Amino acid sequence: MAAALQTLDAGAVAADPDAARKRRSNHSKAKSSRKRLRQRTTPMGTAKHQKPTEKMKKLFRKRAREYHSDEEEDDVDKEFPEDPSSDEEKDEDLGVGDYGSGGSEGDEEDEEGVKHGITRLLEGCRAFKVAFAKIMKRNLPDDPLGPILSAHKKLVAEKLAEEDSEQKMKGESKKQRHSADEKGHTKPDNFLDAKEKFLISVATKGVVKLFNAVSKAQSSQSGLNPSSSKDAKVLAKRRKQAFFSELQKPTPQISDSNKGNNNEPGWAPLRDSYMLTHSKLKDWDKMAEPAAAISGERVLSDSSSDGE
Amino acid sequence: MARFNHKKRRGLVKPPVVKNQPTVDQITGQKIPKSFVFSRGRLPGPVRQLELDLRKLMLPHTALKLKEKKRNKLKDFLNVAGPMGVTHFLMLSYPMSSPHLRVARTPQGPTLTFEVQEYSLAADIARSQSRPSYPKELCDNSPLIVLSGFGGGDQHLKLTTIMFQNIFPAIDINTVKLSTCRRIVLLNYNSETKLIDFRHYSIRLQPVGVTRRIRKFVQKHEIPDLRNLKDVSEFVTRVGYGSESEADEESATVDLASDIGRVNRASNKSAVRLQEIGPRMTLRLVKIEEGLCSGNVIFTEFGKEVENAHPETQEE
Numbered sequence: 295m296a297a298a299l300q301t302l303d304a305g306a307v308a309a310d311p312d313a314a315r316k317r318r319s320n321h322s323k324a325k326s327s328r329k330r331l332r333q334r335t336t337p338m339g340t341a342k343h344q345k346p347t348e349k350m351k352k353l354f355r356k357r358a359r360e361y362h363s364d365e366e367e368d369d370v371d372k373e374f375p376e377d378p379s380s381d382e383e384k385d386e387d388l389g390v391g392d393y394g395s396g397g398s399e400g401d402e403e404d405e406e407g408v409k410h411g412i413t414r415l416l417e418g419c420r421a422f423k424v425a426f427a428k429i430m431k432r433n434l435p436d437d438p439l440g441p442i443l444s445a446h447k448k449l450v451a452e453k454l455a456e457e458d459s460e461q462k463m464k465g466e467s468k469k470q471r472h473s474a475d476e477k478g479h480t481k482p483d484n485f486l487d488a489k490e491k492f493l494i495s496v497a498t499k500g501v502v503k504l505f506n507a508v509s510k511a512q513s514s515q516s517g518l519n520p521s522s523s524k525d526a527k528v529l530a531k532r533r534k535q536a537f538f539s540e541l542q543k544p545t546p547q548i549s550d551s552n553k554g555n556n557n558e559p560g561w562a563p564l565r566d567s568y569m570l571t572h573s574k575l576k577d578w579d580k581m582a583e584p585a586a587a588i589s590g591e592r593v594l595s596d597s598s599s600d601g602e
Numbered sequence: 603m604a605r606f607n608h609k610k611r612r613g614l615v616k617p618p619v620v621k622n623q624p625t626v627d628q629i630t631g632q633k634i635p636k637s638f639v640f641s642r643g644r645l646p647g648p649v650r651q652l653e654l655d656l657r658k659l660m661l662p663h664t665a666l667k668l669k670e671k672k673r674n675k676l677k678d679f680l681n682v683a684g685p686m687g688v689t690h691f692l693m694l695s696y697p698m699s700s701p702h703l704r705v706a707r708t709p710q711g712p713t714l715t716f717e718v719q720e721y722s723l724a725a726d727i728a729r730s731q732s733r734p735s736y737p738k739e740l741c742d743n744s745p746l747i748v749l750s751g752f753g754g755g756d757q758h759l760k761l762t763t764i765m766f767q768n769i770f771p772a773i774d775i776n777t778v779k780l781s782t783c784r785r786i787v788l789l790n791y792n793s794e795t796k797l798i799d800f801r802h803y804s805i806r807l808q809p810v811g812v813t814r815r816i817r818k819f820v821q822k823h824e825i826p827d828l829r830n831l832k833d834v835s836e837f838v839t840r841v842g843y844g845s846e847s848e849a850d851e852e853s854a855t856v857d858l859a860s861d862i863g864r865v866n867r868a869s870n871k872s873a874v875r876l877q878e879i880g881p882r883m884t885l886r887l888v889k890i891e892e893g894l895c896s897g898n899v900i901f902t903e904f905g906k907e908v909e910n911a912h913p914e915t916q917e918e
Binding site: 474475478484494497505508511537 | 646647648649699700701718719720721722723726727729730731732746748750773775776778780783786788790799801803805854855856857858860874876878882
């Protein structure tokens with residue numbers, strides 16, 4: 295019977311647990327009785343010093359059984375045909391324990407549980423052996439996933455694919471965010487294109503115009519001391535005249551560039567309001583009102599008259 | 603708990619050292635415009651950098667290290683602006699994932715809203731140049747501003763012109779020192795595309811008719827390398843490579859009223875050379891509001907000008 299047990303794998307045990315239990319229960323009774331006997335007949339040295347309690351005894355027994363479990367199998371086999379009733383009788387004869395009437399039953403149950411554990415361990419050992427051998431014998435195919443012990447090979451593959459796609463998604467979203475952040479951001483070329491050259495020339499013209507105006511204005515006042523009040527008055531007069539004359543001078547070069555703009559001073563430094571006006575933004579719409587009322591033409595003529 | 607800690611920390615903060623910056627120009631007696639450049643809402647990295655570049659551009663009359671927090675409302679800035687004499691706000695925002703620049707006059711407005719269609723940072727421009735230079739001295743003085751192409755006569759263009767003219771201190775031609783004019787901001791309006799090109803250049807003056815070698819010798823104060831020369835006179839007479847013809851264009855030369863630096867004498871002509879620095883932007887005027895980021899809309903890009911107090915409405 296036990297031999298049959300050994301060959302059984304875990305699945306078979308699970309399939310028929312009741313039967314196994316029955317067998318075990320028989321088996322246990324036989325074994326336990328024998329042990330008790332043995333203990334009684336051979337008084338141990340340790341017992342003399344200190345009488346172990348019933349619980350401790352049980353524990354010891356259990357441990358011993360576990361220790362001898364492999365060796366005892368054969369014994370059990372031999373003893374198995376023994377009549378269980380006789381065992382019980384023996385038990386009673388020996389008068390082990392002060393169990394009372396129900397004690398024997400409780401004992402039985404206990405023993406059964408212990409026995410169960412042992413067999414389970416045994417079977418587990420065997421099952422593990424078999425399974426391990428089986429795995430080690432297996433010839434592994436060349437798999438991109440590598441050797442996977444798990445039976446859920448498909449699941450693993452799925453999971454990996456999922457992770458991969460997830461990462462891709464993440465990268466894409468990051469890229470998108472980056473491109474959204476970079477919207478409008480352009481890296482300039484290493485050379486100056488026509489537009490940039492034009493802009494630089496416009497700015498240069500502005501600077502030249504200003505510098506020339508400044509030098510004219512400042513050279514006219516040289517030789518006069520601005521700290522004395524008399525000279526200051528003269529200076530103020532001269533400044534005004536010099537500046538206006540400077541601005542009212544028609545500059546051919548710039549008017550050429552402005553031909554495209556309907557003769558308007560498209561360029562701020564050309565207007566006499568440039569850098570002179572302390573234009574208050576407060577009144578800007580009040581200034582505009584009459585122009586708006588008459589319509590755009592008035593504005594045009596206005597600005598052109600300003601310019602020249 | 604956090605609140606408590608916050609309160610505790612607040613006690614340790616030193617009061618900010620307020621530099622006594624004049625609000626009025628000492629010579630001309632005009633009010634100096636000052637500005638804040640800050641962001642509204644979250645900005646992505648490059649736009650944040652653009653904000654810093656703009657601050658650098660607005661120097662010296664701006665708060666370079668203005669600290670802004672998420673919870674700061676426009677009102678907070680406005681409350682500070684009054685006592686500090688800040689007259690202009692430049693606000694960068696990123697609504698609908700495209701950068702916008704709002705230029706506003708404080709405290710009453712108006713507010714111009716531009717969409718920044720394209721922009722390049724100062725770093726990008728420096729990277730594109732073979733010999734970039736942005737010395738710190740450039741930022742000691744405010745830039746000149748040149749507005750070009752705004753003379754279309756349209757109201758919104760006029761307003762834009764006035765706004766940008768007033769963002770930098772006005773210069774008095776009689777008293778200004780040319781050595782302080784080191785930078786220029788150019789706003790060029792293209793009437794066809796209705797885009798405004800925003801550029802920032804540094805101004806360099808070079809004497810006309812002087813070889814590069816001599817110019818460098820005078821500028822740098824260094825002993826020149828004469829190893830390859832047979833005679834000392836060769837240093838002066840030998841023609842160096844590189845053409846100076848570009849700079850000698852008649853249009854780009856100026857007579858100076860006074861000496862600027864060691865090289866540019868009032869006696870001879872100087873050529874004006876511009877090198878691009880700072881941020882570059884292409885702006886599109888989206889709308890104009892009457893108040894500070896509020897109030898009636900005076901102009902929108904769609905040509906619908908909202909009728910307010912005036913019965914007459916204009917086209918475009």
